[in-house]
Amino acid sequence: MNFPGSGIFKGMVVSAINLFGSYFDRAHAKRLITEQYPEERPTLPEASRSFPFLVFDGDPEKGIRCVACKICEKECPPQCILIEQDRDENGKLLRRPKVFNIDISVCMGCQICVESCPFESIRMDNIYEVSSYDRFDSLVLPKEKLLKSNEYYHSIHPTEAAETDARIEAARLKKEAAAKAAAQKMAAAKAAAEAKAAAEQSSQPESQA
Amino acid sequence: MMLQVILAISAVLFCFGLLATLTRSNAIMVLIGIELMLGAGNLNFIAFWKFSTHPELLTGIMFAIFSIALAAAEAAVGLAIVIQVHRRLRSVNVNRATQLKG
Amino acid sequence: MNFIDLLKRIPEICKTPETLPLEGKKLILDFVTWLGSLVGIAVPPWVLTLVNILVVIVAIIAVFLIMFALMSVWERKILARAQNRYGPNRVGPWGLFQPVADGIKMLTKEDIVPRNADKVVHFIAPIVMLVPALILPVLLPYGRGMVAIDLSVGILFFFAVGAGSEVAIFLAGWSSRNKYSILGAMRAIAQMISYELPLVMSAVIVALVAGTLSPTGIVEAQGGYQFGFFPNWFVFTPWGFVACVLFYFSALAESNRSPFDLPEGESELVAGHLTEYSGFKYALFFMAEYVGMFAINGLLVTLFLGGYQAPLPFLTFIPSWCWFFIKLAFLAFSLVWVRATMPRFRIDQMMQFAWKFMLPMSFAALFSAAAWHYAGRGLLGWGISAVLVAIPYFALGYFCFTRHHSADNRRYLFSE
Amino acid sequence: MHELFQKIIALPWDQAPQWLFLIPAFVMLMGAAAAVMLRNLIHCALCLTLSFIALGVLFMALGAEFVGFVQLLVYVGAVAMLILFAILLTPAGEVAASNNPLRNFKFSRAFAAAGGATVALLVLVSLLGAIFFSPHARAVVPPAQAAIAPVKAIGENLLNHTLLPLQATAILLTAALIGAALLAKEEKKS
Amino acid sequence: MTEADGAGAQTLDVSLGPQHPSTHGVFRMNVRMDGETVVKLQPVFGYLHRNHEKLAEGKSWLGSMPFTDRLDYICPITNNWGYALAVEKLAGIEVPDRAEYIRVIVGEMTRIQNHTAFLGFILGDMGAWGSALMYAFREREKILDLFEGLTGARMMANYMRFGGVRCDLPAGWLEKARAYIETYPAFLDEMEKFLTGNEILLSRLQGVGVMSAERAINGGLSGPVLRASGVDYDIRKVDGYGVYPRLKFRVPRGTVGDCFDRFMLRILEIRESIQILQQAFAQIPQGPILNPAVKTRGFKPPVGEAYGRIEGPKGELGFHLVSDGGEKPYRYHIRPPSLINLTLLEEMCVGTKIADVMVILGSIDIVLGEVDR
Numbered sequence A: 001m002n003f004p005g006s007g008i009f010k011g012m013v014v015s016a017i018n019l020f021g022s023y024f025d026r027a028h029a030k031r032l033i034t035e036q037y038p039e040e041r042p043t044l045p046e047a048s049r050s051f052p053f054l055v056f057d058g059d060p061e062k063g064i065r066c067v068a069c070k071i072c073e074k075e076c077p078p079q080c081i082l083i084e085q086d087r088d089e090n091g092k093l094l095r096r097p098k099v100f101n102i103d104i105s106v107c108m109g110c111q112i113c114v115e116s117c118p119f120e121s122i123r124m125d126n127i128y129e130v131s132s133y134d135r136f137d138s139l140v141l142p143k144e145k146l147l148k149s150n151e152y153y154h155s156i157h158p159t160e161a162a163e164t165d166a167r168i169e170a171a172r173l174k175k176e177a178a179a180k181a182a183a184q185k186m187a188a189a190k191a192a193a194e195a196k197a198a199a200e201q202s203s204q205p206e207s208q209a
Numbered sequence B: 001m002m003l004q005v006i007l008a009i010s011a012v013l014f015c016f017g018l019l020a021t022l023t024r025s026n027a028i029m030v031l032i033g034i035e036l037m038l039g040a041g042n043l044n045f046i047a048f049w050k051f052s053t054h055p056e057l058l059t060g061i062m063f064a065i066f067s068i069a070l071a072a073a074e075a076a077v078g079l080a081i082v083i084q085v086h087r088r089l090r091s092v093n094v095n096r097a098t099q100l101k102g
Numbered sequence C: 001m002n003f004i005d006l007l008k009r010i011p012e013i014c015k016t017p018e019t020l021p022l023e024g025k026k027l028i029l030d031f032v033t034w035l036g037s038l039v040g041i042a043v044p045p046w047v048l049t050l051v052n053i054l055v056v057i058v059a060i061i062a063v064f065l066i067m068f069a070l071m072s073v074w075e076r077k078i079l080a081r082a083q084n085r086y087g088p089n090r091v092g093p094w095g096l097f098q099p100v101a102d103g104i105k106m107l108t109k110e111d112i113v114p115r116n117a118d119k120v121v122h123f124i125a126p127i128v129m130l131v132p133a134l135i136l137p138v139l140l141p142y143g144r145g146m147v148a149i150d151l152s153v154g155i156l157f158f159f160a161v162g163a164g165s166e167v168a169i170f171l172a173g174w175s176s177r178n179k180y181s182i183l184g185a186m187r188a189i190a191q192m193i194s195y196e197l198p199l200v201m202s203a204v205i206v207a208l209v210a211g212t213l214s215p216t217g218i219v220e221a222q223g224g225y226q227f228g229f230f231p232n233w234f235v236f237t238p239w240g241f242v243a244c245v246l247f248y249f250s251a252l253a254e255s256n257r258s259p260f261d262l263p264e265g266e267s268e269l270v271a272g273h274l275t276e277y278s279g280f281k282y283a284l285f286f287m288a289e290y291v292g293m294f295a296i297n298g299l300l301v302t303l304f305l306g307g308y309q310a311p312l313p314f315l316t317f318i319p320s321w322c323w324f325f326i327k328l329a330f331l332a333f334s335l336v337w338v339r340a341t342m343p344r345f346r347i348d349q350m351m352q353f354a355w356k357f358m359l360p361m362s363f364a365a366l367f368s369a370a371a372w373h374y375a376g377r378g379l380l381g382w383g384i385s386a387v388l389v390a391i392p393y394f395a396l397g398y399f400c401f402t403r404h405h406s407a408d409n410r411r412y413l414f415s416e
Numbered sequence D: 001m002h003e004l005f006q007k008i009i010a011l012p013w014d015q016a017p018q019w020l021f022l023i024p025a026f027v028m029l030m031g032a033a034a035a036v037m038l039r040n041l042i043h044c045a046l047c048l049t050l051s052f053i054a055l056g057v058l059f060m061a062l063g064a065e066f067v068g069f070v071q072l073l074v075y076v077g078a079v080a081m082l083i084l085f086a087i088l089l090t091p092a093g094e095v096a097a098s099n100n101p102l103r104n105f106k107f108s109r110a111f112a113a114a115g116g117a118t119v120a121l122l123v124l125v126s127l128l129g130a131i132f133f134s135p136h137a138r139a140v141v142p143p144a145q146a147a148i149a150p151v152k153a154i155g156e157n158l159l160n161h162t163l164l165p166l167q168a169t170a171i172l173l174t175a176a177l178i179g180a181a182l183l184a185k186e187e188k189k190s
Numbered sequence E: 001m002t003e004a005d006g007a008g009a010q011t012l013d014v015s016l017g018p019q020h021p022s023t024h025g026v027f028r029m030n031v032r033m034d035g036e037t038v039v040k041l042q043p044v045f046g047y048l049h050r051n052h053e054k055l056a057e058g059k060s061w062l063g064s065m066p067f068t069d070r071l072d073y074i075c076p077i078t079n080n081w082g083y084a085l086a087v088e089k090l091a092g093i094e095v096p097d098r099a100e101y102i103r104v105i106v107g108e109m110t111r112i113q114n115h116t117a118f119l120g121f122i123l124g125d126m127g128a129w130g131s132a133l134m135y136a137f138r139e140r141e142k143i144l145d146l147f148e149g150l151t152g153a154r155m156m157a158n159y160m161r162f163g164g165v166r167c168d169l170p171a172g173w174l175e176k177a178r179a180y181i182e183t184y185p186a187f188l189d190e191m192e193k194f195l196t197g198n199e200i201l202l203s204r205l206q207g208v209g210v211m212s213a214e215r216a217i218n219g220g221l222s223g224p225v226l227r228a229s230g231v232d233y234d235i236r237k238v239d240g241y242g243v244y245p246r247l248k249f250r251v252p253r254g255t256v257g258d259c260f261d262r263f264m265l266r267i268l269e270i271r272e273s274i275q276i277l278q279q280a281f282a283q284i285p286q287g288p289i290l291n292p293a294v295k296t297r298g299f300k301p302p303v304g305e306a307y308g309r310i311e312g313p314k315g316e317l318g319f320h321l322v323s324d325g326g327e328k329p330y331r332y333h334i335r336p337p338s339l340i341n342l343t344l345l346e347e348m349c350v351g352t353k354i355a356d357v358m359v360i361l362g363s364i365d366i367v368l369g370e371v372d373r
Helices: A006-024 A071-075 A112-116 A150-156 A158-208 B002-023 B027-050 B059-089 C003-015 C017-039 C045-082 C098-108 C119-139 C154-162 C164-175 C179-210 C215-221 C238-254 C279-304 C313-317 C320-341 C347-374 C379-402 D002-010 D018-037 D041-061 D065-089 D108-133 D151-160 D163-184 E052-057 E062-069 E076-091 E097-125 E131-151 E173-195 E199-205 E213-219 E224-228 E259-283 E337-342 E345-349 E354-364 E368-372
Strands: A052-056 A081-087 A093-103 A122-124 A147-149 C413-415 E003-005 E009-016 E028-034 E037-044 E251-253 E304-312 E315-323 E331-335
Touching: A006 C045, A006 C320, A006 E131, A006 E173, A006 E199, A052 A150, A071 A081, A071 A112, A112 A122, A112 E062, A122 A158, A147 A150, A150 A158, B002 B027, B002 D018, B002 D108, B027 B059, B027 D018, B027 D041, B027 D065, B059 D065, B059 D151, B059 D163, C003 C017, C017 C045, C017 C320, C045 C098, C045 C119, C045 C279, C045 C320, C098 C279, C119 C154, C119 C164, C119 C279, C119 D041, C154 C164, C154 C179, C154 C215, C154 C279, C154 D065, C164 C179, C164 C279, C164 D041, C164 D065, C179 C215, C179 C238, C179 C279, C179 C347, C179 D065, C179 E009, C215 C279, C238 C279, C238 C347, C238 C379, C279 C320, C347 C379, C347 E199, D018 D041, D041 D065, D065 D151, D151 D163, E028 E354, E037 E345, E037 E354, E052 E062, E052 E331, E062 E076, E076 E097, E076 E304, E076 E315, E097 E131, E097 E173, E097 E259, E097 E354, E131 E173, E173 E259, E199 E259, E199 E354, E213 E224, E224 E251, E224 E259, E224 E315, E251 E259, E259 E354, E315 E337, E337 E354, E337 E368, E345 E354
Parallel strands: A052 A147
Antiparallel strands: A052 A122, A081 A093, C413 E251, E009 E028, E028 E037, E304 E315, E315 E331
16 A cells, blocks of 8 residues: 555654554563663673773782883873883882873773783773863873772673683793792702712712822 | 824825835835835725725725735736846846836 | 632532633632722723733633643653653653753853844844744634634634744844855745645635634534534545645644754754854744644644544533643644654755645645535535545645655665 | 822723724834835835734724735735845845936935925825815715624625626736746746 | 856855764865755865874884774774785785684674664754664664674774684674574664655655766775665675675665665665674684784784775775885775765765755765774
8 A cells, every 4th residue: 555645654653653662562662772871870791891900919019910011001002001110229120110100081992902911910991980070180090090909800801800810820830830840950950960069079089099 | 083094194104105116216115115005005995994884885895805916916026027127137226227228 | 709708619610620711710800809899999890801801811821831841841752752762851750840941041041143143133033933923822712612812714813923924034044144044044934935825725625614714613613423423523524634634734834843844954054044043032933933833733623623522422521621732732742753753855845745736635625625515515425525635636646756756666686 | 199090990991992093003104114214125124014014903903804814914924025035036236336427416316315205295295185174075974883894794795796806816816926937937047 | 155156146155064963974065056956066074084094104003903993983893804804915814714704793793783873864864853863773782782792892892803803702692693683674674664665755865866887986986885876896795805705695786876776775785784694693613713823012014015905884995005024014095985985976966955965975874084084
């Protein structure tokens, strides 16, 4: 039935179904997509990312994973990370960042830093309420604000955190095994050295005598 | 007495129209003057109908209605001519349209 | 006559809702006489007529402004629900105080007048737009015996005063001295003039059939019920239905709404003739548009939907003035429904639609109304008038539309 | 004070005095004067519209309700728009100085205006003289009846008594509009 | 600025400025109008120029991958795919099968959500005041939520790497995607019922902005705008990149080449993409998602140049890369389909009404991020 006005009429029927459906029919009521933001918080999927944060195990000061190798500072496309290495009292460089600033007004959340960090120390957070009134100071997050515990990391990205811990565990085991192997090798080498030394002593007393 | 007051008012209105037609150099102002004069005419018709001996004949009103209809048609044609004049002479100054030669 | 028995009369009035407004007016007049006696002077009759007029004016203005306020929030809510979202629900319960918020915003916003605008004309335009819109509701019959001025030439009065809004739009467009507003004003006036003809024609048809130009006469002509339950409103006759649709679309065009909102075609001309208006003047234009829309829809209800007649005989316990506003509310809803669905016409298509489709259809409706009337308004009259209207509709629909554009004569090839 | 207030109230306010029609008449004359005097064309057209409206109201005051509304509808709705559109479509080009010596004489505009004004004044004086002092004027003028022209009477008169002029006007209107449309149409740029 | 020229026809110069409600971003058109019809139209763009190509010369190869998201910000993942494809052609990197299938799935979903957004925008241009826009965006949001579940961001995905994709499909993602694509044809039918029969829409779209096939080819158009004029050219069929040769799908093309054909073509392309997705969901194998040979840091492709192109939703998106063996590309150039489709805008618009200019611009479906780069 396509009399001249039928197309418009069909269109009107569709918008009427949506209109009255939103009140009476459950399927259409689900179509109302507006979330009442302050009251209803959006449920983000697990992998969602916004800005990076630094992970620490146990104590923020000593347990920080970052060793201030500055790879992420170099790799970051918009160059928004600033790192200064820590120095102990007599000026020797320590493997710890004294200053670690991320300017989140420049950062675009591309997580290239997460990929390029060999020490699994920087990860992506999913906070989205970071707006502030003044444009400069409060948008540059200092180290203190960036440091978050490993437990927090487990809470926001469980699978990814588990993989990271597994990788760290495997790396540590490998290091220990390597250390043990090295220790054994050294012990073996020392034992061999003593044995040789002992052998020489036993052979030297005959020659001296 | 009241009839004369109304006629005086329509006379003044007519003279305003006449003034516009005579003094203004813009063709549209001339048309506006004509409209005023026609309006004055209508006012007279209605006044005479109002004070006539047997108003049920409605002659005054009939005249007024037909004159309004004609005035509208006249205005339409007049303005069309003005637009054509403007297109030819690039201006609507009445003094410029002097080329009505043979 | 003291204050107490005045108060006692109020519950009695409420018992008979049908005549509530009329009784209420009498009560107010008695109250004024009582006030006069309190001060010790006999209130002369002209004061009472003055108060009577004032009460009617205040009632009409109050009703239309409340409807304007509610309509501005209902429109956004209905539009939202048609678009799968909620609409304003922050200010007050279900967003009912939104018009208050909008009003405050409109009043406090700075009223910018462009530097080289024509100040005087720029200031007058909204007033010239609002005055006719506020005068129009005077002639609508809201209930039995409830019409502000019972003019015998009501319909003619409507079109005479309605013609003022075109001048206002020209003033607005011309005085803002900017390209967009001149284009917008040109479009608006071309649209309103070309749609005034079908509007007047369909109203004339109803006047011819009802035999009178006065709105109350037309509403009375639509009284009574066919076969006991079917109201013989004009909209249920073939010619009446066509004339009603024509009037409805012309009303949309007159108030620059939905498919015909070319003057403020946002996508092309920013805000048309309203580009240079802000603050309170814009609010005046906004109010004039809405009150004008209600007035012209009120006239549609009077002409075609049987003004204050109840749709079914046993429903007359609901007072007559409620029916008028129920029908008006339904029409307002349909306006928003159309606005949520239909894209906008292009300027030449709109003019073509007016002159090549609407006008011939209104002539066809005229002939079919005549056939209906002279064939004795019975079944035979129905048949003839239906045929007289259907043939031009399909012929015009085909020749001036589907011949050029139709979705199904397009082939799409597919390649592997 | 109380008595004065009492006296004012007792005045017969509700019988509209005969001279109430002077208000719209005054507004009309002011509108017409402004329409003639103002320099800016658009303002002239608007004052003209104002005087049209006042003229319509004056017709209603004189009892011819139908004619008042027709006047409003035709003049305010159509003719005013026509004039405004015409003004818009003919932008005032620069007034070229013509070579005619008589014309660019310094005071030529003032003289022309004065000439026009005197002619108009003469016509006005003669009209007023005819109205107030001519012998016919002193004839007995019947009192103003409360003659209200009902629309039904006008309708019947239009279709019975003045049917021929009605059809003639119809034909004339169509001819005029077709002519106006042809005249104003832009010729196709070949 | 009304100035009379020629036979006293008053033409009006209007600049439909960068800040305009319906130019899909910051794009200006200097239009000379005679009354309502357009006499001359001069597009002006560059307001969103971010110097992406010169920046890329200062960054590592992977460093400019997140910036490709910002080219055509309506469909970022296909931009990544274009760049990754070009670098893989330059460095001759193999891509494992599972990654290829994931790329097809995510690419076709981007095409669907881009065309759905198009349906909404074109109605907005015609003044349908947002109903179709809201329906289209409601469905598009679901696809964007799937992207957020997979890549972490709704739009700025930064998902493709040279030699594969960054992360594997999370658990349950594939089932959710398959279930959602099942409901998509129902939405399309509702949109067609809502739009295609509408007489006003027909009269606004049909016969407007007609582009002949021969003129389209000379103008270098690509994508749905080219196929609407009747030219059968789809890079997925011509180049056969990725796993497209293994998937069976048809390429629709129009006959008249006006706005209505472009409008209908997008709907038909969505239906084809749904077929592709259903086949891809069925055939996706297990296995690695990244070629291990590729180093993330210090990636140095061999000296040489390469031009990789894909069939983006808007047309042929190409990347021309020149490498001098260093860590940074020597020259990095993008062939943006929106810009090249835009060059013929004036030819389509002259002679039409001002309201049609918006519809024609909408039917080409440009995104200013890609036009200005």
